[in-house]
Amino acid sequence: MALLDVKNLGISFGGLRAVNAFDISIEKEELYGLIGPNGAGKTTVFNLLTGVYKPDSGKVLLDGQDITGKKTIDISKAGIARTFQNIRLFKKLSVLDNVKAGLHNRHPYSTLEGILRLPGYRRAEREMDEKAMDLLKVFDLENYAHVDAANLPYGQQRRLEIARALATEPKLLLLDEPAAGMNPNETGELMDMIRFVREEFHMTILLIEHDMKLVSGICERLTVLNFGETLSQGRTPDVLNDPQVITAYLGE
């Protein structure tokens, strides 16, 4: 069975059908791309999957569990984590604390334990520190652990956002334009990193991207959106050679 199974998902804003009859099925440990022109509804799909918007039609199954219309925090607990097109870090928190915030629901202790510094607090905080440092090492950020997130260079901020998302121990990772604003070198490194995350964490990844080099380089399957409708869907080479996709998005 597919890890993510979406059937007939749709939402309207006023009279505008932003996403219509959206179907997608992603297998475990698959790298899946969602592409399309600006305003096609790609980020809206992410917002529907993560509970930012409630769909007016359709069904979302994650690992067999129905998460349609649930709240964002419940969807996070169910196992979907995401990054954002415009980076959303906790700017005044340290890099380490950003990742530890991601571990929030994985190492709980009560408020009282926290204020009175009881053993539960010390144990959980130590575990969180270790796990967070391990994650930072994976993303080459361990030397920045105590720097405020706002002071990180752009590329590292993108990496930190992925580290924070992985800290929630998701089943599915959604990346919204991870290569935006990166030069070809950085994009190359990012591709290696995404592959590495998939291998290392056995992660299933759905990503939105405009950089065709990245999309054709790492995505196994693609869905193309245009004006909220699914234009084409299938294996990456087939989709990229689809004449409809070439006309609507890629250009001759």
Add this chain to the structure above:
Amino acid sequence: MQKTMKNKISTMNKNTRKNLITYAIVIAAFAVMQTLISTGSVSSLLEGLMVPICIYVILAVSLNLVVGILGELSLGHAGFMCVGAFASAFFSKCMRDVITVDIVRFLLALLIGIAAAAVFGILIGIPVLRLKGDYLAIVTLAFGEIIKNLVNVLYIGKDANGFHFSTKDVMALDMEPDGTVIVNGPQGITGTPKDATFLIGFILILITLFIVLNLINSRDGRAIMSIRDNRIAAESIGINVTKYKLMAFTVSAALAGAAGVLYAHNLSTLTANTNNFGYNQSIMILVFVVLGGIGNIRGSIIAAVILTLLPELLRGLSDYRMLIYAIVLIVMMLFNWAPRAIEWREKYLRFGRKKKEAVQ
């Protein structure tokens, strides 16, 4: 010996070290003042200011939890102080003859004041925290005024038949001749036992600091600050935004209630007027927080102490008093916020902290 101590401190978490310095400053300040008072080298005017200073420090630290840590502007802090003050004064006056041990009665009054303010914190917080920014500020401002005005029309008396309530006047209480008026509308509560002392105020400051600093440096504090920095991202990693906003707001209200208890038990007559529980007071507390540095707990303490002392110490200058006060406000603001001043401070007054690590 000294070296191992030094090593131990340097390996300590940066925040822990900062917090220990804050505690040390407070304890040292208390020790100095206490010594001066006991040797009689302090004027009675200054001595009388000690409890108010403790009250303002607690108010500033607790408001900083909402303004600096949660990142929401609340202008109703004096309202929570008012709730704590009246709830506890009511209790103390009723129990004056029942519980004769001062400290026991005061501790119970303290708990009641804190609980009452916390309940109001939750009640106000649930609807209000759906608002943001300016709207939140306006609604909390209104709340503070409503509380103050409600207390002013409240009459409560007690006689053999029990309690009598009215919102009209004393006659409407319709009591037996032996009844006593406890809350007398605009005249407030008279005859509250004067249980608050500098020592109690100091202990309450330490408890406030302990709660606020430990909360900030825990999982909950991280959640609260992540909501401040980016609510959408906080939700996306599974942080319950409503719960943590309400937690910060309620803890802050409860601590303001504690300050109110201290206030009520430092005066023999407690009334609610514009100067003590009105918006002037709320703005004053906000001034402490802003000038001390938003999110900077130690700064709040220092600002509260200086700005409470200043108007009194300058009393001799009569007409120039408020002028100098205003200039001090402006200088403090520049010192804390102007980029040049920050640069200068980093260079010359490093207060033992390392230069910000440059990242490139």
